[in-house]
Amino acid sequence: MPAEARAIYWFRTDLRITDSPALTKCLAIPNLKSVNFAWCWDPNYIYGHRVGLNRFSFLLESMQSLSDELTKVNKSQKLQVVRGPPEKVLPIMWESWGITHLVFEKDANEYAKVRDARIKKLAEEKGVEVIEVHGRHLYDPEQVVKVNGNKPTMTLHQWQGVAQKIGKIPRPSETPKKLPDPNSTDLKHSKKDEKYKWPGEDLNAEIRTGKDTCYDRMSGPKGDYSVPTMTEMGFSDATTTIKGGTVEGHKRLDTFLGNPEDVATFSKPHTAPTSLEPSTTLLSPYIKFGCIGIRELWWGCKDVIEEWSKTGKGKKTSEPENMFGQLEFRDMYAAAETAQENFQQIRGNAVCRYIDWALQNQYNDKGDLILPRPRDDDEEAEERFAAWREGRTGFPWIDACMRQLKHEGWIHHLARHSVACFLTRGQCYISWERGMEVFDEWLIDWDPASNPGNWMWLSCSAFFAQYYRVYGLVSWPAKTDKHGELVRKYCPELKDFPDKYIYSPHLAPESVQKSSNCIIGKDYPFPILDEHVEKDRCIARLKDAYAVGLHGDAKEVLEGTAKQMLEDKHAETGAGEVKSDKEKKDLKAAEKRKRSGDGNIEDWTTKKQGKKGLGPVEKRDG
DNA sequence: GTTAGAGTTGGGCCT
DNA sequence: CAGGCCCAACTCTAA
CATH class of the missing domain: 1.20.5 (Single alpha-helices involved in coiled-coils or other helix-helix interfaces)
Structure with a gap:
């Protein structure tokens, strides 16, 4: 053991110092003389991957909030943001500061696993000791998979069985009251502080309104490794009203826990997706970026409910509808993702059913995904997809949700169900891969496991199979809001319609359209398709796909003959025909x-x- | 090997 | 008007 230990604590996804088992472990290193808190601003994230302004903005706010928290504990500390790929910039930091230990929180998703394997190898070569600690989920997803016989967890029940075998969820780690100084906040980089050049196409080019100066120097435009700003990246301001940061996240958590009855009777399926003010906790963005710890939420709820139960005021909800069930699903998806390769696509994904969706991913001869995706030959599907994405399908409920998604970076969980069902198995018959991509771009809380998992769920590709249960585009939102408040807010052109037609304005007589100051087909689109005709076709096609029974890893899928197989099946059953x-x-x-x-x-x-x-x-x- | 019952959150109708 | 029941029929699992 070296006489003096000098560590880098590498922040990646989780941006907090509370409830951090990895940070606790870092501070317990013997003879620890210094810790540098680093963030590698990975160019892949801002050039190689479409990310909306709202998520960028939330991330930057969360980084700044974390940096402020570090400074509060030790005035000479801050979050040091180094512009460049981790495998390039971490070794520079090791050399500059005589680093002996690299500490980070374990991340089980495929992208992170591959990246971290490279980093661990580099560290080993340089004699830097790596300390990787699980903490992002209730249980270590890799451990869950191991106990589950190296298989992905595909039902909540299955996951719960494994969890029981592993044991209790630990209490949150203590928040450090003091932190060592950094070695120095400068890097010896005179030669290396050059502009990083992204080799590929900048996928975020179209949302850049100004000059991108973020990567002009490794140390940032000001040369002080400070947290990037939207302006530095050439972005205009975000539109969301959701503010990032560990302070903001804890405020929200405390507000939620401050209403014990809400916590004890929380029931996800019974919250309204139509309400203007979120009917759920809006904690997901803060969980996604680790602004709050998952054990803080879990034990916070447990303790509050325990106290509340003593009052005997009423009955509490149970899993899976309560908050614990929601967190368990997140863990279940994480374990499924870490066990199943190609979880974010159909091709090569053994748990995902093959369904002959339109607009599936395209691959080159080597089997690599082509990005950005070339326009498909299926013009009708492309047009439907564009209408869905841009909120102009002619179905006010879908359009309002999609516009809210783009504007706020968040929509209610059940609204996500509704738009996902519509795009895939409900009406449009378009690949969930397309929908997942749009959510990745626009949702602040997008998660590499939960999101593809839920898309497979809603499209009946995995986890869920009752494809004949289709969300109504008119009847379903009307169940929780007959007045259509959300539609009136996000589709203001429809705001004067009477309640009777708010979810189906195309059925309103001309006189009503005139008095509502909105002519359908002119001021607001006529529906792009017939809800019920398409629903029947979709159900029939899903039935065929289930009968054929191919999954993403099937030879026919890899060789590209699967689609024709299903089309033959449809011809046989008549599933493609439109019935009057x-x-x-x-x-x-x-x-x-x-x-x-x-x-x-x-x-x-x-x-x-x-x-x-x-x-x-x-x-x-x- | 077979089978009943359950499965995070559908629609429609009835009470 | 919230809640129960049936519809038609999927997969997974426990017995």
Whole structure:
């Protein structure tokens, strides 16, 4: 062991000093003389990956807030942001500061695992000791997978079984009351402080309104390694009202925990996706960037509910609908993602069903994803996708959600369900990969495991299979808000419509459109498709896809013959055909006759009687 | 090997 | 009007 230890604490995703097992471990290094808190501003994130202004802005605010917290504990400390890929800039830091230890929080997702493996190898070569500590999830996803027989966790039940075997979730780590000084905040970089040149195409070029000076020097435009600003990256201000930072996150957490009844009776499925003020906690962005610790939230809820239960005021909710269930799902997805390669795409993803969606990812001969995705030959699908993305489908509920998503960087969980179902298995029959990409661009809280996981769930590609349950575009939002407040806010052109037509303005008579100051087809689009015709087609096609039963790792998918296979199947079953309303009516009537026909007696004995012990009952009239 | 019952959060109708 | 029931029929798991 060296006489003096000098550490770098490498911040990556989690931006806080509370509830950090890795930081605790770092500060416990024997003979620790200095710690430098570093962030490597990875060019891949700002050039190689489409990220909306809202997430950039939230991230920068969170970095600044973290830096301020470090300074509060030790005046000579701050977050040192070095512009460049970690594998380039970390070795420069090791050399400059005589570093003996590199400490960071473990990150189990595929991108981070590959990056961290490279860093660990470099560190080993230089004799720098690496300390990697799990802390981002309730349980270490890799450990969960191991206990689960090296298989991805595909049901919550399965995950819970594993969790029980592993043991209790630890209490939050203590927040450090003091921190050692940094070695120095300067780097010996005279030769190396050059402009970093991104080799590929800048995928964020179209949202840049000013000059990008962020990478002019490794030390940043001011030469002091300070947190980048939106202006330095050539970005205009974000539109979101959600402010980042560990301080802001803890404020929100305290507010939530301050209402014990809300915590104890939290029930996700019963919160309204239509409400103007978020009906949920809005903690997800703060969890995504680690502004608050996951154990702070878990134990905060546990303690508050325990106290509340003593008052005997009412019944509390249980898993999976309560807050614990929500956090468990996050862990379940993390464990699934870490075990399953290609989790963010269909191709090569063994847990994902192959469905012949339009606008799937495109790959070159070597099997590499082509980015940015070239325009598809399927013009109708491209047009539907563009309309969905830009909030101009002609379905006010979908459009309002998509506009809110772009503007705020957040929409309610059930609103995400609704727009995801519409884009994929509900109506548009477009690949979930496209939807996932848009969420990645616009959601502040986008997570590399939960997001693809939920897209597979909603598209019935994995985790969920009841594809005949489709969210209504008119009836469903009306259940929680008949007045359509969210639509009136985000689609202001519709604000004068009467409640009756707020989710289906195209059905309003011309006179109503005139008096509502909005002509459908002129001031607001006519629906891009027929909700019910497309729904029936989608269900029929999903049924075919399930019958064929291919998954992303199938030979046919890798060789590119799978799509034709399913098209042949559709031709066989007639799933691609559009049925007129009359045909549907006739079919339904025929079905009904079949059901209420001669088989009636058997029906009663097996179904009704067996279940309830009741015979047929005369229908009450009136 | 078979099968009933459950599965984070659907729609429609009835009470 | 919130809550229960049925619809038609998916997969996974525990018995």
